[in-house]
Amino acid sequence: MTIEWVFLDVGGILFSDASYFTSLYEAIAAAEPSVERAAYDARFDALRAAQSEPFTEALVTAFVADASLHARVRADADERWELRGYSEAELYPEVPAVVRALAARYAVACITNHFSWVRDRARDAGFADLIRVWAISDELGVSKPDPAIFSAALREAGAAPDRVVMVGDRLDRDVAPAKALGMRTVWVLRNEAPDEPTPEQLVVPDATVRSLDELPEIVDRF
Amino acid sequence: MTIEWVFLDVGGILFSDASYFTSLYEAIAAAEPSVERAAYDARFDALRAAQSEPFTEALVTAFVADASLHARVRADADERWELRGYSEAELYPEVPAVVRALAARYAVACITNHFSWVRDRARDAGFADLIRVWAISDELGVSKPDPAIFSAALREAGAAPDRVVMVGDRLDRDVAPAKALGMRTVWVLRNEAPDEPTPEQLVVPDATVRSLDELPEIVDRF
Numbered sequence: 306m307t308i309e310w311v312f313l314d315v316g317g318i319l320f321s322d323a324s325y326f327t328s329l330y331e332a333i334a335a336a337e338p339s340v341e342r343a344a345y346d347a348r349f350d351a352l353r354a355a356q357s358e359p360f361t362e363a364l365v366t367a368f369v370a371d372a373s374l375h376a377r378v379r380a381d382a383d384e385r386w387e388l389r390g391y392s393e394a395e396l397y398p399e400v401p402a403v404v405r406a407l408a409a410r411y412a413v414a415c416i417t418n419h420f421s422w423v424r425d426r427a428r429d430a431g432f433a434d435l436i437r438v439w440a441i442s443d444e445l446g447v448s449k450p451d452p453a454i455f456s457a458a459l460r461e462a463g464a465a466p467d468r469v470v471m472v473g474d475r476l477d478r479d480v481a482p483a484k485a486l487g488m489r490t491v492w493v494l495r496n497e498a499p500d501e502p503t504p505e506q507l508v509v510p511d512a513t514v515r516s517l518d519e520l521p522e523i524v525d526r527f
Numbered sequence: 528m529t530i531e532w533v534f535l536d537v538g539g540i541l542f543s544d545a546s547y548f549t550s551l552y553e554a555i556a557a558a559e560p561s562v563e564r565a566a567y568d569a570r571f572d573a574l575r576a577a578q579s580e581p582f583t584e585a586l587v588t589a590f591v592a593d594a595s596l597h598a599r600v601r602a603d604a605d606e607r608w609e610l611r612g613y614s615e616a617e618l619y620p621e622v623p624a625v626v627r628a629l630a631a632r633y634a635v636a637c638i639t640n641h642f643s644w645v646r647d648r649a650r651d652a653g654f655a656d657l658i659r660v661w662a663i664s665d666e667l668g669v670s671k672p673d674p675a676i677f678s679a680a681l682r683e684a685g686a687a688p689d690r691v692v693m694v695g696d697r698l699d700r701d702v703a704p705a706k707a708l709g710m711r712t713v714w715v716l717r718n719e720a721p722d723e724p725t726p727e728q729l730v731v732p733d734a735t736v737r738s739l740d741e742l743p744e745i746v747d748r749f
Binding site for chain 1: 583594642643665674
């Protein structure tokens, strides 16, 4: 067995980010009341298909013309999100059992563009004790796809990249940079991932799944 | 003449970041009173030599053991910095004349991991009117070395990467990602850059300078 660690993204992997994208829509609509949810959702789907831009920046830029308001809109979305997310319905149903199965055989870390409060939501959901390392962008001051957040997680884990599987829903921010550092990668097709990826996208990760059910078995095979 | 745009980093290029690193030291010392300035400065110099880590993260991690305090220490440093920076002494003396010379022949943009208030400091220093595009990480929600901030700047400028020169003091966050996108690059050896770069480092940028004096002539030659 060469794999020792499984690095899990949080949004799209453990919890749906639905509450974040609703919060972001509300923050945008507070700044630009004419923006309709349908237009926002259509842009969101285009971003899912492309897998090449940070969603928040792209959505705020698309709908709020005045760049000097962008930081405030983002902060407003983050505040709304902290109040709202994650609801019980946002926890993907297979997560507690799968994290338990992984933690029985591997060390498990979370590596996420997120805030400290995500730890509390993992505690509420009952699996926080199974996460050995948390690499959280707001605490570290660096975000995926910056290799520095992956390096910080590896350092904290005391792990070599070839002993790690990275599991995420973004091709550009999770899969591609982890692969560049020498990790194995699993792409999860939900949340920010497209429903129907292109053949070019599908060759990037080592494995692709639609839920985490098969994940322990896939990691065992690496 | 193939070059149309000059993208300038701000810290290290237009202003010294001395006031930031003093603010960060004070924020660290507020959290960990035993940390001495000499130890902090020594770590800072090691980071300058390596050019491979985000300085703030690395310094906070080195001196503040409790990771759950890191975001607060960073925010404290940012607040202190906004009150203090940039002093008149931090404006590099050749900057006003060089920006004027560049703006006479090229379009000039600033692309910086920074806050909106940097625009006010450029105005105080008298060259804000010469900057056609501002790409500021706190407004865009993405930071160098993420290619997304370079793409946002290119989009806003309406420029192709091969028509752009990127000027920065960081090999890993300014020079390398700009080069990867097809820009020409100038590395400025001050602020976060090392005094004595290695031969391996020196082959990465297209040109290396110690002040901006030669910059207009270098850009003309590209």
